[in-house]
Amino acid sequence: MSTALLATKFFAPPRPAHGISRPSLSKRLDEGVSSKLTLVCAAAGFGKSTLVSQWAQDCPFPSAWLSLDVEDRDPNRFLEYLVSSLVVVSQTVGSGLAAMLRSSPPASAETVLTLLVNQLSTIPGKLVLVLDDYHLAASAGVNEVLTFLLDHMPAQLHVVVASREEPEISLAKLRVSEQLVEIRQQDLRFGAEEADAFLNQGGDVRLSKSQVCALEARTEGWVSGLKLAAQSLRMHQDPESFIASFTGSHQFVQDYLVEEVLRQQSPDVQSFLLRTSVLDRLCGPLCDAVLQNHGGEEILHQLDHANLFIVPLDSERRWYRYHHLFSDLLRQRLGQKESAPLHQRASQWYEEQGMEVAAFHQATLANDFHNTIRLIEGNGMPLYFRGLTAPVVLWLSSLTPKVLNSYPFLWVAFSWSLLFSGQPGQIEEKLSGAEAALSRIPQDASTTDTSGQIAVLHAWLAVYRNEADAIYMHASRALELLSPENLPARTAAHCAMGVAQMFRGERAKAGAAFHAVISAGLSSGNVMFAAVASTALAGIQVTDYQLHSAAATYREVIKMIGDPTHVLGFEAHLGLAKILYDWNALDEAESLATSCSDLVVLAKSRTEIGADLLRARLLFARQEDLEAETLVSRTAGMTKTGPLTDRMREALELQVLHMLRHAAVDKAAELAIAHQLSAALARTLLAQGKGLDALQAIEAYRHMLEAEFRTQDALKARVVQVIIHSAIGQAGKALQLLRECVAQAQPQGSIRLFVDEGAPMQTMLSQLQQETGMTPYVSQLLDAFGGQLAQDKRVTVPTEVTLSHLPLGTFSNRELEILRLIQEGHSNQSIGERLFLSLSTVKWHNQNIFSKLDVQRRTEAVARAVQLKLI
Numbered sequence: 001m002s003t004a005l006l007a008t009k010f011f012a013p014p015r016p017a018h019g020i021s022r023p024s025l026s027k028r029l030d031e032g033v034s035s036k037l038t039l040v041c042a043a044a045g046f047g048k049s050t051l052v053s054q055w056a057q058d059c060p061f062p063s064a065w066l067s068l069d070v071e072d073r074d075p076n077r078f079l080e081y082l083v084s085s086l087v088v089v090s091q092t093v094g095s096g097l098a099a100m101l102r103s104s105p106p107a108s109a110e111t112v113l114t115l116l117v118n119q120l121s122t123i124p125g126k127l128v129l130v131l132d133d134y135h136l137a138a139s140a141g142v143n144e145v146l147t148f149l150l151d152h153m154p155a156q157l158h159v160v161v162a163s164r165e166e167p168e169i170s171l172a173k174l175r176v177s178e179q180l181v182e183i184r185q186q187d188l189r190f191g192a193e194e195a196d197a198f199l200n201q202g203g204d205v206r207l208s209k210s211q212v213c214a215l216e217a218r219t220e221g222w223v224s225g226l227k228l229a230a231q232s233l234r235m236h237q238d239p240e241s242f243i244a245s246f247t248g249s250h251q252f253v254q255d256y257l258v259e260e261v262l263r264q265q266s267p268d269v270q271s272f273l274l275r276t277s278v279l280d281r282l283c284g285p286l287c288d289a290v291l292q293n294h295g296g297e298e299i300l301h302q303l304d305h306a307n308l309f310i311v312p313l314d315s316e317r318r319w320y321r322y323h324h325l326f327s328d329l330l331r332q333r334l335g336q337k338e339s340a341p342l343h344q345r346a347s348q349w350y351e352e353q354g355m356e357v358a359a360f361h362q363a364t365l366a367n368d369f370h371n372t373i374r375l376i377e378g379n380g381m382p383l384y385f386r387g388l389t390a391p392v393v394l395w396l397s398s399l400t401p402k403v404l405n406s407y408p409f410l411w412v413a414f415s416w417s418l419l420f421s422g423q424p425g426q427i428e429e430k431l432s433g434a435e436a437a438l439s440r441i442p443q444d445a446s447t448t449d450t451s452g453q454i455a456v457l458h459a460w461l462a463v464y465r466n467e468a469d470a471i472y473m474h475a476s477r478a479l480e481l482l483s484p485e486n487l488p489a490r491t492a493a494h495c496a497m498g499v500a501q502m503f504r505g506e507r508a509k510a511g512a513a514f515h516a517v518i519s520a521g522l523s524s525g526n527v528m529f530a531a532v533a534s535t536a537l538a539g540i541q542v543t544d545y546q547l548h549s550a551a552a553t554y555r556e557v558i559k560m561i562g563d564p565t566h567v568l569g570f571e572a573h574l575g576l577a578k579i580l581y582d583w584n585a586l587d588e589a590e591s592l593a594t595s596c597s598d599l600v601v602l603a604k605s606r607t608e609i610g611a612d613l614l615r616a617r618l619l620f621a622r623q624e625d626l627e628a629e630t631l632v633s634r635t636a637g638m639t640k641t642g643p644l645t646d647r648m649r650e651a652l653e654l655q656v657l658h659m660l661r662h663a664a665v666d667k668a669a670e671l672a673i674a675h676q677l678s679a680a681l682a683r684t685l686l687a688q689g690k691g692l693d694a695l696q697a698i699e700a701y702r703h704m705l706e707a708e709f710r711t712q713d714a715l716k717a718r719v720v721q722v723i724i725h726s727a728i729g730q731a732g733k734a735l736q737l738l739r740e741c742v743a744q745a746q747p748q749g750s751i752r753l754f755v756d757e758g759a760p761m762q763t764m765l766s767q768l769q770q771e772t773g774m775t776p777y778v779s780q781l782l783d784a785f786g787g788q789l790a791q792d793k794r795v796t797v798p799t800e801v802t803l804s805h806l807p808l809g810t811f812s813n814r815e816l817e818i819l820r821l822i823q824e825g826h827s828n829q830s831i832g833e834r835l836f837l838s839l840s841t842v843k844w845h846n847q848n849i850f851s852k853l854d855v856q857r858r859t860e861a862v863a864r865a866v867q868l869k870l871i
Helices: 023-032 048-058 075-089 097-101 109-120 140-152 171-176 192-200 209-219 223-233 239-245 250-264 267-276 284-291 296-305 324-334 336-352 356-365 369-377 390-398 401-406 408-420 424-439 445-464 468-481 487-503 507-524 527-543 547-561 567-582 586-599 606-621 625-638 646-661 665-674 678-687 691-707 711-727 731-748 759-772 776-785 813-823 828-835 839-853 858-867
Strands: 037-041 063-067 127-132 157-163 180-184 310-312 320-322
Touching (some): 048 127, 109 140, 356 369, 369 408, 401 424, 408 445, 487 507, 507 527, 646 678, 678 711, 759 776, 813 858
Parallel strands (some): 037 157, 127 157
Antiparallel strands (some): 310 320
16 A cells, blocks of 8 residues: 555544444345445434444445545545555455556546456455545546446445435436435434434433433434534533523534533643644644644543544544544634644644655645645655645645746646646646746746746657657757756656657667666656656667667666556566567566556557557467457557557558458558558568569668668568568578578577568578577577467468469369368368268368468468469
């Protein structure tokens, strides 16, 4: 669990010392487990939390508890707490997902929820999730999160929502489908018997049945009203007169709470209650720091013992909170003027404990702009550079443009926070505000540095638009303006510069820039940009065909981030998986690729397409064609919209290979031509019988790649060239070029580069082995083919090998007749019945046909026969 989360929010309130049993409501809660949602909805003080917590403790199923507050209105924060509450009770559910929401940019709520639902569907038994005080966190975004969860959750999960207000979710739909159990305010009201048990069980007061009924009627069964009455009755000699003067009006009860409960406490306790009400959660040391006194822990225990509207948050009773209604009244009575210094001292205490987010929150409540800004800046490493963006965005969103204009830095902090929150669309407006605010104040070193940060942000907006020149211009200006001490922003500028150079194809300059970013990032604690630069550097190393270096760099990124679910970790894991695939470490590659694909389940990002592409190749390598083709089809839809990125191009190339496997040569050629896929086009030309055209196309493509120093891609093109030379009968040239490819690939350990070309490559490697002797690398390549080709189910790309000159007379009339029937889709049994042949005879003919065509299955035979114009 992240240390940024308050663990006390995951504990249900302990069973009250004088709680009463409510069997009818417990039974309804038990019955509700078979539905999706149980809603416990009533006004403050009707015993919602007590009822649900007692039931959850007695429930035979494990239950996750989450106490919500207003800070949880941010959907990402709400979702992070939600999945973390599940981790507390089930290590197999929710683990790792909260970290995705703290990544930069954070994963979408829908992505995390989809993964959460998938994890929940694997647990063996029932699991209950309780969301207490939901009304405090309710917002449009949080309601959407809850709606998605309810719409898609598996039968293993049951959700209980306790709220003062009806949540704005599709309750009607749940009612119609009988997936909702409701416990409303009328249900929660104490009846006379329950009120009698509640009021008389403590032994401090004794009320007659008539007195209980009168008090129950006046309070309308409101549990907190009864509790307030009981507290006051212990101090009254005449219960009858007290009950006569007591009313159930909520406003009256609020007035009564102040007049009859608060004022009945000693001056020290009153002062303690009022001044500690500024705290959302209380512990002894924190109270001492806020009050500049001692004895806070003892007073908290006294309040707990007296049931004075204080709720324990852990079993050790170290942390507490006040009842929300009681806390609101205390704060109202205290007033903002008196509370400001208390918030300041609370902020200081939280900061000393390393709880920066809580310190920041208290500073904002104190309207202490100086310390709020200082905490945002984070002693040289701002909160947003460490991924703590949500609270900053929430506070800045509450400020008016007038206030932001008074502090131009806040416009910039707003922009950084939005950038790291994955909301670049809102940044332009904030930067305009920053620039306008700066123009109205005297210029000095500080304003110059702020202008530099604005330039960096403009550079990263240009990164989103893939505008290399704009990135370079803004990043260069930023480096001129930024203070030498502003390492985070300078690191961001250098990283943007590296991206611009990478876009321009200046990989050497980009590599140098990324090295500088990594050094600066690690030395300053800016891990995020160090990881960004390291991932980009690994990409350059792959392009330069330095696979061992790239793999080491990717592993460093994974170690650096320390969280495989981080958005940057996705790229590092995927990059490493692709290298492992080329090294034929299929199990490890599959584990990484599957993990990436599972973590980005929505087909809305290049990362997800990249993972699916690699998984498809892995499946093809294992002859699991059906599953592989499903993934290929899935990527096909993604290539029809949006810019043609490298991953989109890779997806299109895989689609061409898929079409060629199914003898859809014309469609493959059309796709290759439409998107200018040079290597794929060469393969389609070869499949069309245009070997010389294919050779010319691949040679031109290879020369272009070599001129651009794209070493890995150039080697891949040379391997295709080997296949083409061999297919058109130029065996000598094919072998010579293969020798060069093997020599280049050997230091990097590539295996699938050759093995994926199938039987023609295996044949040539065998010849190369005979010529050069048993070299370890060639033997390793041949071993990688293993027995797979003997049972290979893949449809190989049709080529012009010697079969292209196969005379028709090689096939008997009977064999040609069987081929035509196979083409029409007849089974072996049907063919035998039509030709009056036994099933074994048909199979014998099939074996001869497959042997002559050098194929392994019926679809391959038809494709090859059509190509050779046999049918």
